[in-house]
Amino acid sequence: xxxxxxxxxxxxxxxNERFEGAHLLCPGCAHSMIVRELMNATDDNLxxxxxxxxxxxxxxxxxxxxxxxxxxxxxxxxAATAATGAEAMFKARKRKGTLPNPDAPVKFVAFGGDGSxxxxxxxxxxxxxxxxxxxTYICLDNENYANTGGQRSSATxxxxxxxxxxxxxxxxxxxxxxxxxxxxxxxHGAPYVAQLAPNKWKSMAKxxxxxxxxxxPCFINTVSACTTEWKFDPKDxxxxxxLATDSLMFPIYEIINGTELNILYRPKNIIPVxxxxxxxxxxxxxxxxxxxxxxxxxxxxxxxxxxxLQRREEAKV
Amino acid sequence: MSKGVLATxxxxxxxxxxxxxxxxxxxxxxxVLNSFDDNVDNLSHLRPEERPYSDFNSFTATVASWRVIKPxxxxxxxxxxxxxWVWCPDTSIISRxxxxxxxxxxxxxxxxxxxxxxxxxxxxxLMFTEAVDNEEALSGWPExxxxxxK
Ligand SMILES: Cc1ncc(C[n+]2csc(CCOP(=O)(O)OP(=O)(O)O)c2C)c(N)n1
Ligand code: SF4
Ligand code: SF4
Ligand code: SF4
Ligand SMILES: [Mg+2]
Numbered sequence: 001x002x003x004x005x006x007x008x009x010x011x012x013x014x015x016n017e018r019f020e021g022a023h024l025l026c027p028g029c030a031h032s033m034i035v036r037e038l039m040n041a042t043d044d045n046l047x048x049x050x051x052x053x054x055x056x057x058x059x060x061x062x063x064x065x066x067x068x069x070x071x072x073x074x075x076x077x078x079a080a081t082a083a084t085g086a087e088a089m090f091k092a093r094k095r096k097g098t099l100p101n102p103d104a105p106v107k108f109v110a111f112g113g114d115g116s117x118x119x120x121x122x123x124x125x126x127x128x129x130x131x132x133x134x135x136t137y138i139c140l141d142n143e144n145y146a147n148t149g150g151q152r153s154s155a156t157x158x159x160x161x162x163x164x165x166x167x168x169x170x171x172x173x174x175x176x177x178x179x180x181x182x183x184x185x186x187x188h189g190a191p192y193v194a195q196l197a198p199n200k201w202k203s204m205a206k207x208x209x210x211x212x213x214x215x216x217p218c219f220i221n222t223v224s225a226c227t228t229e230w231k232f233d234p235k236d237x238x239x240x241x242x243l244a245t246d247s248l249m250f251p252i253y254e255i256i257n258g259t260e261l262n263i264l265y266r267p268k269n270i271i272p273v274x275x276x277x278x279x280x281x282x283x284x285x286x287x288x289x290x291x292x293x294x295x296x297x298x299x300x301x302x303x304x305x306x307x308x309l310q311r312r313e314e315a316k317v
Numbered sequence: 318m319s320k321g322v323l324a325t326x327x328x329x330x331x332x333x334x335x336x337x338x339x340x341x342x343x344x345x346x347x348x349v350l351n352s353f354d355d356n357v358d359n360l361s362h363l364r365p366e367e368r369p370y371s372d373f374n375s376f377t378a379t380v381a382s383w384r385v386i387k388p389x390x391x392x393x394x395x396x397x398x399x400x401x402w403v404w405c406p407d408t409s410i411i412s413r414x415x416x417x418x419x420x421x422x423x424x425x426x427x428x429x430x431x432x433x434x435x436x437x438x439x440x441x442x443l444m445f446t447e448a449v450d451n452e453e454a455l456s457g458w459p460e461x462x463x464x465x466x467k
Contacts, residue, residue, distance in 0.1 A: 009398060009399035009400065009402070009403055010397065010398075010399055010415040011415070012399070012403065013399040013402045013403070013412040013415060014412075014414070014415060015361070016360075016361055016362065016363065016364055016365070017365065017408050018360060018361060019408060020374060020375050020376040020408060020424075021329075021375065021376065021380070021407045021408040021409055021421060021423070021424025021425075022329070022333060022375040022376065022378040022379060022380045022407075022423070022424050023375055023407075024333075024380075025406065027383065027406070027407075027426035027427060027428035028406060028426075028428035028429070028430055029406050030406070031406075032406040032407065032408075033403075033404055033405075033406050036406075036408060037403070042361075043361045043362070044361075045360075059375075060350070061375075062339055062344060062348075062350075063339070063350065063372075063373055064333075064350070064373060064374070064375040064378055065350045065352055065373055065374060065375060066374075066375040066376075067352060068352050068353075068360055068368075068374070069352075069360075101358075104358075198404070201403050201404075233429075234428040234429060234430070235428060235429030235430055235432065235433050235444075236433065237404075237406070237428075237430055238404055238430060238433060238434055239433060
């Protein structure tokens, strides 16, 4: 059986971990929740490549590795290149009959942070998607360059304070809007693209399984709450992620073959984005009278995006 | 609780950072760290206590010293929902055969996520300062809380 039983959490909990403890990610870091879940979602052998970033530096601190699978750290920008290079070689050796264990099921996965995915590894990712390799790319989107001290990336949303887009008396933090990476990846015509969140464990596990089982290049953007740079108590990682998905700051949806859009989570009670922002230190300044208008703008953008997603889903184009 | 599973002979036996530090220019190029001492086929079907972990595997290291507060687990109230298992960022909730059996104190960093996501009333997991004895914590466990009327 390639995929793990995820009918309910009890069944899922019989999966045996392949991502080990005593890595050095911060207490409460969502990166590891996401990685664990990906590795628990399948029984297959995994070949994983990681871009430089919090995940990579924290899980391979010489002389230790936290990975019970084949894993490689490569440059900041080219996990997609390394994973797809391995995939190409695997296929070639299979064809030539030089693999020691040709029937063993193998899946190729790349992990990158938002800095490496949205910005610095963007062209390498785009190239790998265009070449059509059979692999899954997962972005751990914590909306900043966390590993180097919280600089802004093109995934940082409007109004967030970062070390290079600081909030103060003359600025409300980042001014530019977040890049729509999901739409860009879908525009490559990829067979499976999604945005998922670890608080919704089931839709995330299902999405991971779909991506792993789908032939061709798949892309998943995952919301990864960062206790250090978003500034919240480590115990609240899941609570903050709940606020992110229930305010629709992070809608959960998939796009199949670049066209068919399915919304995977509809909050019963949509909460005002203000609640999500108020729970994090990086948005603290927005509650000052001179910057409150930014909150209204963020809310307006969210409403417009939700309207757009629903119409796209309905139109099936 | 099966102590044997919680205390395997390899888990958390080494203090992180205790070994001689290796400079970046001393690491051989293209170095490979083997996670296991033997070839392991079908790894995802082997439980941690059955795996031939090598000394390079972080499973053999401990981060217990990071903790100032720790979760304590009360089996009597637990409904084995596995919320704590799925969201622990440090692979420190040990579940076997659909049952939660305990906390891996060698790898737990005391983030408190498991306590927040535990749905029972009272909670089956609560945070205590590291110095509190677990038996003592269990003996003073809070009573079921009545729902506040709004
Ligand atoms: C080409 C290159 N530029 C810059 C760096 C420095 N660097 C290492 S990690 C990092 C930030 C990573 O940010 P992100 O990809 O968002 O991952 P996160 O740490 O947030 O998970 C940077 C800038 C590098 N290693 N290589
Ligand atoms: S800085 Fe953020 S992303 Fe990096 S390890 Fe800490 S919580 Fe995780
Ligand atoms: S406190 Fe955090 S690291 Fe420890 S068991 Fe709970 S969730 Fe896991
Ligand atoms: S979250 Fe609470 S009730 Fe559920 S398995 Fe963990 S300790 Fe038991
Ligand atoms: Mg990042």
